Amino acid sequence: MIPASFDYIAAKSLDDAISLLGKHKDDAKILAGGHSLLPAMKLRLMQPKVLIDLSRIKDLSYIKEEGGQIRIGAMTTHFQVETSDLLRRACPLLPETASHLGDMQVRNKGTIGGSLVHSDPAADWPAAILALDAELIAKSTKGDRVIKASDFFVEMLTTALEPGEVLREIRIPAGRGKVGQAYMKVRHPASGFAVVGVAVSLSVDGGKCQSAGIGITGVSPKAYRATKVESALKGNALDAKTLGAAAAHAADGVDVNSDLYASADYRKQLAAVYTRRALETAASRAGK
């Protein structure tokens, strides 16, 4: 439980962090809330030589509406997301997801950006970010690069971030029509991570589904969009039969994880059941 020796640098600004990252390259890791990185270091699974801490940079922590989008700074804590009035009104999926994440201590320190960049296959945020069709803004010495959520999660613990890039912002497009959202999760009894986590964002117009975003985490080596479920919903009335039939496709075409707690078979079942339940909740919320 004692990490290997490392240097620590508190970056003064985002540009400072980017320049430090350029200097130390693979020896360095960016430190956000530290809730994934530090435990890994204590177990000596990771032994970075340099930590570049973003926590002193004030302008990376915010939640605002701008240009028809919701913008969230990468260093915004889970707790800030969970308790944001703006998000509870404009994008309740995010506060709901945050409320399922870790425990109060983790939510107080951990950040949305840190979690996304870690790309844990059982983390909660990826499901929500995929369901919302978010954009992730990475900055490097070359300036900003916009990465679509569906391109961001490459594989287990690997994202589309290039060397030298730092995630600085998450952008959520504003929903159209009547929007209903939900996040539902089976918590692993030890870790609290998602055995299955399903995030749903539906927009409904005239009783029919206009758009559907469904992100699923915990099921496969990386979080994914359940595109077959989405296409089974679009343009249809959201009755029980449609939702059930659509949800059956929750784990179509993905490699399903198997571990001590849940076999692949069981996980597939949980994915279908939780997708249906999340759809039902989201559809009912859209109707209100």
Add this chain to the structure above:
Amino acid sequence: MGLTMAEKTVGKPIKRTEDPRLIQGLAHYVDDIRLPDMLHAAFLRSIHAHARIKKIDVTAALKLPGVVAVYTGKDTQKIGAVPCGAAIPDMKTPEHKVLATNKVYFVGHPVAVVVAETKFAARDAVDLIDVDYEVLPVVTDEEKAADPKSPVIHEQFGTNIAYKLTAGEGDVDAGMKAADKIIKQKILNKRLAPIAMEPRGVVARYFPGEQELTLWTSTQIPHLCRTSVAVMLGMPENKLRLITPEVGGGFGSKLNVYAEEAILGWAAMQAGRPVKWIEGRRENLQATIHGRGQVGYVEIGCKNDGTITALRYNVFADMGSYFQLLTPAIPTLTGLMLSGCYKIPAIQMNVVATFTNKMSTDAYRGAGRPEATYVIERAADLVAAELGKDPVEVRRKNFPQPNEFPFKTATGLFYDSGNYQGALDKALKMADYTKLREEQKKARKEGRLMGIGISTYVEICALGPSSAMPAGGWESATVRIEPTGKVTILTGASPHGQGEETSFAQIAADELGVSVNDSTVIHGDTAVVQYGIGTFGSRGLAVGGVAVYMALQKLKTKAGKLAAHMLGVDAGTVKFADGKFTSPAALSKQVTIQEVALSAHLAKSLPEDMEPGLSASSFYEPKNFTFPFGTHIAVVEIDRETGDLHFDRYIAVDDCGKQINPMLVHGQVHGGICQSFGQALFEEVVYDENGQLVTGTLMDYALPKAAMLPHFQLDSTETPSPVNPLGAKGVGEAGTIGATPAIVSAVVDALSPFGIRHIDMPIKPETVWQIIRKNSAGAA
């Protein structure tokens, strides 16, 4: 006359006086001990479950700046073996050296220790030690270990069988022959990790001039640990001072003597400087004892009316690779308690105890008794299922009546007192059992899976008479009244979360007519407290508390004599109440206990033959164990689609005899039920086929958390124990003993429409879902 009765505190739910310092982070644990010039130790532990050590190269580690010394098994040969205090006839005891010498036997086996200026340097140096291993075949399954074809762990024995033991009385074969039905079932009690919140830790300091070694260690048994470590180090016992500061939980895992305790003492002597080691959680999971670990086969015979005629339990008991302090004794406790709260004329347990390439098992909350209760309660349910009877009816049929106590079992015990019907009736009433069964019928019609589980248990507490214990079953107390009237209680029962600082002060308050806050309870320092045994086996109050009570009686006798002297009356006429001595022979006068104490210390006028001071000690030897009991009821509803278990209700009626502090009783029952839910639904130490510990962190090993558990509806009955003057029985382990079968029984009951009669723990949702899926396929 005119005096108000001082309010009695015994029986009142008084808040724990130890809590403010704990809640505010002001308490001192081993890790809070920081001494000048202190060095730090870190252990290199085996990464293999079974391997021969060909070579250890410590050169690189020694070169690391800050490293003071690196010791391997060759260096520590003079340290005596880690002790085992239990003896079974013909058992094979492997010599348990403090560091592995020729072979490693389990993942986590200590191979070398680094002593360094900082804990960081010590930990870094561990990575620089190069061990050349020859990996050997592994056996992890306790049943397969008995197979002569399995790899042999301790070659000198030529077998992995540590011992075989048959226990029990009565003619089991005849009982089975007389039975209308015989039911057999394989039943598992898997390995569990105790996981005290505070891991182990040791600080050692040696003064060469005084030749005095002081060890601060997180233990439940300070004196027994002192004796053992002194023997291991070959030093006079009275030159070793052992101090247990605050102990953050033990659950039996600190009822032990560990290699690290002796190594740290030895290392401090070598270095001439204090040395500290604090166990990490990963080490805690690898190298602190585990509990349970039984693969059992139960066979129960019964008449058609539900009368049990005989019970047989054949069990493979997992020892791990070495014996720790009580390892081989744990299955014998299972054997003692197999009768449960039933009249069973013939009982036989056949144990095959085996060595496996895993950490040692030993006492974990309940220690052998939860296994027994689980076996007999599952068996009682199986009888009910076989006969198509209500599980309550089968239990009632076999209960001894309250007037049959002391009740002799076919396991050789005398149950002290009991009213099993009373606790059962109360619990059934709280649950509204008849209505629950109606609800269940309705639920089943609707296709819902609802289950009701019942456990009626009895356990064995207040361990125990010395004749039945490896190293003394008595307990000690000294009570002093200081010149200012404050009361000092020294107890040998070193608590680690049981609230004895409060409950012992309550006993003193009522006996002396002082307030609870007037007493200070001192424990856990062998230089201050008289020899004692420790806190385990639900004995803190029912043995240690009784010792306090006994010492108080002696103290009061002396105080009474002095009071008579002060009142100028005959000692026989003195009465003591509410802290005041009076006599009908001197109606206008009284002396308080405080005045007596001051007079005893000033010693200006004492009766002839009376020594100054006011202090008394008791070394109390209990006549028998005590046998608390109760009924637990769990109600579950299963999510058919996911196998999720929703425990809607949990009802427990426990009878632990006379309660000194009902709030402490509640706390103990709560904690115990939580750990029962852990065993029943979540917890399992998993080693893979190579002996690698799969559940090596708390990200993998699932401890129950508050949000995962239902509300507990608790009540009690109170059947005093005739064994001791307090009438107290003990309650520390009741929850882990009584609850597990009820939880499993509820799930089995919910799935009984599918013909399910037993499911092994931990019952995971997937297991339940697989059962539902298998049985629903093709069903309407």
